[in-house]
Amino acid sequence: MAIEVEGLSFTYGQRNVLEDIHLHIPEGSFLGLMGPNGSGKSTLIKCILGLLSPTTGTIKLFGKPIQRFNDWSQVGFVSQKANSFNSGFPATVFEVVSMGLYGKVGLLRFLTKKHKQKVLESIQQVGMQDYVHQNIGELSGGQQQRVFIARALVSEPKLLILDEPTVGVDAKSVQNFYTMLQRLNVERGMTLILVTHDIGAMTEYITDVACLNKCLHFHGNKLEFESQHDSMMTSLYGHDVRVITHNHDHHDHDHDHDHDGSGH
Numbered sequence: 001m002a003i004e005v006e007g008l009s010f011t012y013g014q015r016n017v018l019e020d021i022h023l024h025i026p027e028g029s030f031l032g033l034m035g036p037n038g039s040g041k042s043t044l045i046k047c048i049l050g051l052l053s054p055t056t057g058t059i060k061l062f063g064k065p066i067q068r069f070n071d072w073s074q075v076g077f078v079s080q081k082a083n084s085f086n087s088g089f090p091a092t093v094f095e096v097v098s099m100g101l102y103g104k105v106g107l108l109r110f111l112t113k114k115h116k117q118k119v120l121e122s123i124q125q126v127g128m129q130d131y132v133h134q135n136i137g138e139l140s141g142g143q144q145q146r147v148f149i150a151r152a153l154v155s156e157p158k159l160l161i162l163d164e165p166t167v168g169v170d171a172k173s174v175q176n177f178y179t180m181l182q183r184l185n186v187e188r189g190m191t192l193i194l195v196t197h198d199i200g201a202m203t204e205y206i207t208d209v210a211c212l213n214k215c216l217h218f219h220g221n222k223l224e225f226e227s228q229h230d231s232m233m234t235s236l237y238g239h240d241v242r243v244i245t246h247n248h249d250h251h252d253h254d255h256d257h258d259h260d261g262s263g264h
Contacts, residue, residue: 001063002027002159002191003048008057010043017043019215021057025208027158030185030192032202032222035212036237041195044212045163048193049077062158076100076152076160078145080167093139093147094132097123100151122150126180142166142173149180160184161193174198178205199233211236 005023009016018040025031035041046052048059050066059066062074098111098119111119123129126146131139136147145165152160162181166174182205184190196202202209202222209225211218217236218225225232 001025001060002029003193004058004060004063005044005048006058008044008047008054008059010040010047010052011055012043016214018047018054021212021216023210023216023219025191025193027062027191028185028189029208030182030206031194031208031210032206033193033195033210033212034197034199034202034236035217039213041212042163045077045161045193045195049075049161073155074158076155076157078148078152078160078162078165080164088137091136092133093123093128093136093150094119096136096147097150097154100154118156119154122154123147125153125184126150127176140170140173142169142177145169145177146180153184157190159191159193161195163195164197165194166196166198181205213237 001024003023003025005021008018008021008023010018021044033041033044043052047054048061048066050069050072061069062071098115100122101111101115101119120129120132123132126149128143128146128150131143131147136144139147148165149160149162166177169177181192181194185192185207192206194202194206203226206222208221209218210216211225211232213236218228218232
């Protein structure tokens with residue numbers, strides 16, 4: 001198992017943010033984690049990353065209790081950077097990606113030829129090889145996010161966690177972004193957790209779904225999720241939710257309409 005969460009609860013002041021979460025994520029799976037705003041998704045991710053300690057419960061990463069887990073280069077994390085990145089930051093794509101090696105080589109150590117090759121390979125994996133020497137601030141939101149993925153990949157993690165990474169990214173880039181993640185999952189066997197509101201993208205690219213709103217409302221494979229979809233959405237969000245269907249011949253319009261049975 002890549003991640004084993006047992007009986008996890010998290011209380012902030014008097015408020016229960018997470019209640020009795022049991023979540024097993026096998027190695028090689030691609031989990032879509034969804035839920036409304038304020039449902040505890042980011043808190044759960046922070047607990048898995050060791051940034052917060054749960055009030056009760058246990059977490060294991062690759063079979064080891066998180067308190068004893070020390071190989072953090074095996075875990076990559078990408079947040080909503082494109083939405084908040086300082087465009088004046090004076091660093092090239094190569095320099096930003098090389099920062100992902102600091103945990104392995106040390107902050108003040110010079111990069112060897114082998115390290116530099118690894119940086120270039122990671123940049124190529126995300127399709128940004130034509131921008132190696134470009135300043136990160138000159139790139140679009142979607143391009144920046146690819147660079148942050150490359151930074152996470154350069155340490156060759158076995159687990160990659162992405163917290164709503166497509167916020168502020170245009171629809172065409174989002175589809176390419178998800179395709180790239182799927183390739184990492186299928187071709188490299190990387191375990192992925194994607195926190196997202198984009199339900200349509202989840203069912204096309206992922207293998208498993210977890211629905212969170214303080215408690216875990218659902219955890220299973222995507223076929224089970226699709227069969228229970230309508231009742232699950234009502235349970236999760238508290239009202240009927242109509243989902244945007246992705247039609248990739250016209251994906252630029254997918255975010256503007258939901259399909260309401262009118263034949264549109």
